[in-house]
Every structure is written in C-alpha cells, then in structure tokens.
C-alpha cells in the first residue's frame with residue numbers, strides 16, 4: 528500500500544522553562560522519540576533528533592537563533608537521524624563511532640530492519656510492530672523507505688560520566704546510564720531537579736533485551752536514578768513525569784528483573 532505524503536513532519540509544543548518538545552507523528556510509537564529543544568543564553572541544546580527522514584533543522588528554524596549543540600542520549604536509529612544537520616554533536620564515548628560512521632543504507636521496513644527474534648522481544652515488552660514501514664507517511668514524494676541513509680554527524684565530541692554540557696545560563700551534568708544501550712546517558716540539571724533520561728527511563732515499555740542491552744547494568748542504573756533528587760523526568764519516549772511516577776516505574780522494573788537476575792546468578 529502506498530504511503531500518503533505528510534503535510535508536515537514534526538509537531539512541537541512548548542512545555543515551559545525554555546523547553547520545547549518536538550515529535551514525529553508519522554512514525555510508529557516504538558520509533559517515535561521525544562526531541563527536546565532547550566533555549567540557552569549562549570547556545571541551544573537539542574536532545575535527540577528523531578528519524579532524520581525530514582529536516583529537523585528546518586523544522587526548528589523558528590526556535591533557533593544561535594549555535595546548537597545536538598546531544599545524543601544514545602545512538603539507536605530513532606534518536607539520531609538528524610544529528611548531521613547540526614554544527615556539533617555530543618555523545619557518550621562508547622557509542623561515538625556509530626555517529627561518525629553510521630551504517631550506510633537501511634530499510635525502514637520493520638521486517639527488514641528488525642530480526643524475527645528482535646521483533647518477538649519488542650512485542651513481548653509491549654510494543655506493536657506492524658508489518659510494513661516504521662513511518663506511516665512519506666516526508667516527500669521522492670522518499671524511498673528502502674534506501675534510507677543515516678548520515679555521519681559533523682563534529683562529534685565524545686563525553687563521559689561527570690562531564691558537563693552548558694548553554695551559558697544552564698548547566699547539565701552527563702550521567703552515564705547504561706543498560707538499554709552501553710552508552711546511554713542522561714542530562715541532569717541539579718538546580719531544577721530536571722532529568723533528560725533518554726531510553727534509560729520513560730513512561731512506557733522499557734527495552735532491555737535488544738542486542739546491546741545489559742540487564743545487570745540496567746538494574747544499577749535504575750538504583751542510581753532512584754536515589755537522585757529528581758523533580759521531573761523528560762524521557763526518550765512518552766509523556767514527562769514527576770518523582771512519584773519515577774519511583775513507581777523504577778520499582779516495577781526492579782521487581783520484574785531482580786528475581787530473574789538473582790536466579791541466573793545462582
């Protein structure tokens with residue numbers, strides 16, 4: 528079935544505190560990531576960039592009037608498609624290679640992109656992966672979902688735990704949050720208790736059984752986040768939430784996994 532052509536690829540909504548959420552409505556929920564724009568005095572941040580099938584740079588023109596630092600919470604396809612459009616990218620050192628030299632041609636057809644095993648595990652976690660494309664419309668008539676190309680980011684700066692990303696008036700600490708992926712990281716603004724958590728934590732089915740996942744590391748990440756004085760979490764997917772919901776999500780995860788890992792270790 529031919530896909531329709533979208534009128535507009537990105538939607539956006541200001542959530543206050545100088546932060547705008549952007550998202551891609553024509554992408555299946557599994558792959559529809561949250562893209563965060565943070566306005567700074569000296570420069571702006573964009574945290575994650577979506578699928579990269581349409582220009583995020585163009586879609587954020589109305590928001591941006593200064594240099595932009597694009598942060599990758601991790602390098603799964605749904606989070607890094609648009610990084611190449613921005614002057615500089617920050618990514619955890621462990622995953623930096625994926626952004627400098629991405630795979631050349633990718634099919635956006637679910638049955639081609641995911642292995643049967645991968646699809647089964649993702650479905651088990653709670654996501655529906657339909658047959659067909661991970662996009663439900665085309666950004667333009669010439670777009671071929673079987674010939675998608677993730678382009679290399681321009682200037683890649685590898686970062687690690689404890690380093691900082693600053694905008695001039697705001698300062699975020701890098702938290703290394705492995706488990707979902709080896710180089711998953713969060714941005715933590717202690718002053719406001721704001722956490723951008725990427726796919727380490729969001730209010731939806733968490734994925735810890737993909738190829739590069741590490742459940743024991745994920746458990747340590749969750750224990751660490753639980754102890755953080757968080758007010759608000761802006762995740763890699765799904766709506767933002769406060770501290771009480773964070774504790775619930777973490778405790779649900781820990782309850783589901785700790786017994787399992789304990790058994791495996793004994």
Ligand SMILES: [Zn+2]
Nearest residue numbers: 601603707726
């Ligand atoms: Zn991910």
Ligand SMILES: [Zn+2]
Nearest residue numbers: 560605726763
């Ligand atoms: Zn994701």
